[in-house]
Amino acid sequence: MRASPGESQADRLWSVASLVVMFVxxxxxxxLLAVHGPSESSSLEVRPTPTPVPVPQIPHGPVMPEPVRGAPKKPAGSGTGTGTATVEKITLRPGDTLYALARAHGTSVKVLQELNDLGTSALVYAGDALGVPTDPESAQPQMGLPENDPSESDPPMKKDPKKEAPKSRAKPVVAFARAQLGKPYVWGGTGPRGYDCSGLVMRAWEKAGVQLPRTTWGQVKAGRATTRGKLVPGDLIISNNGGHVQLYIGDGKVIHAPGKGRTVTTAPLPDPSGVDSYRHITP
Structure with a gap:
């Protein structure tokens, strides 16, 4: 590069240095622009910081309802209709049933079940202690025969000559059984000195010209099935899982040979919960 006339060496150096500085x-x-980009501080809107909202803590597990204040508590051991009745413990004897005890103590089967934690069961056993209410006022609402007593649930029926026929035909059957009262129980016995339960029933029906099977296992299939409310004299009541048979004689009673060491005797109809089958024998 040639210097123009009149241009000194210093001027040329200054021009070159200015160009270099401007380039740099x-x-x-x-x-700087490539790294940081253009400033946008002037166009940005300043927004307020949101206030955090507290989140309620949810407990783990099921949420239990709050107890109702002022709700009365049921007295321990008080059943329906007994209020705060006092309870007396009695010892059950053979032949006692929950229904008979309810009538005797002026209460209901349901009350006795609740007092003794029996649930819906009506089974009671000789020798057990049973709680019964002793307050007449608290037991008053439950006075009378329990409605669910199966032994007396059927209303009295008018006599029908057609339905009386089996009773008359079974008359010799019942008469024979009554004649054996007091004779000893003999295992396998068919008389005349002693009987077991099925032997007594077999011999009794022989008097009406009917031959029944020798054992209870056969007698449970004899005749036809009937119900407790339709029992007539001469019908069979099978209990003890098919191991015992009794002869119905009317008026809610049976004749049977109860077991070793005992004699042929009369007894009330067994509790329905222990009965396996009711059998009607046609002469």
Whole structure:
């Protein structure tokens, strides 16, 4: 590069240095813009910081309802209709039933079941202690025969000559059984000195010209099935899982040979919960 006339060497150096400085400055500005970009602080809107909302803590597991304040508590051991009745413990004897005890103590089967934690069961056993209410006022609402007593649930029926026929035909059967009262129980016995339960029933029906099977296992299939409310004299009541048979004689009673060491005797109809089958024998 040639210097123009009149231009000194110093002027030329200054011109070159100015160009270099301008180039370097433009290069630095380009780099800064590429890294940081244009400033947008003037166009940004300043928003307030949101206030955090507290989140309720949910307990683990099921949420239990709050107890109702002022709700009265049921007295321990008080059943329906007994209020705060006092309870007396009695010892059950053979032949006692929950229904008979309810009538004797002026209460209901349901009350006795609740007092003794029996649930819906009506089974009671000789020798057990049973709680009965002793407060007449608290037992008053339950006075009378329990409605669910199966032994007396059927209303009295008018006599029908057609239905009386089996009773008359079974008359010799009942008469024979009555004649054996007091004779000893003999295992396998068919008389005349002693009987077991099925032997007594077999011999009794022989008097009406009917031959029944020798054992209870056969007698449970004899005749046809009937119900407790339709029992007539001469019908069979099978209990003890088919191991015992009794002869119905009317008026809610049976004749049977109860077991070793005992004699042929009369007894009330067994509790329905222990009966396996009712059998009607046709002469």
């Amino acid at each position: 400055l433009s290069l630095v500005c380009g780099v």
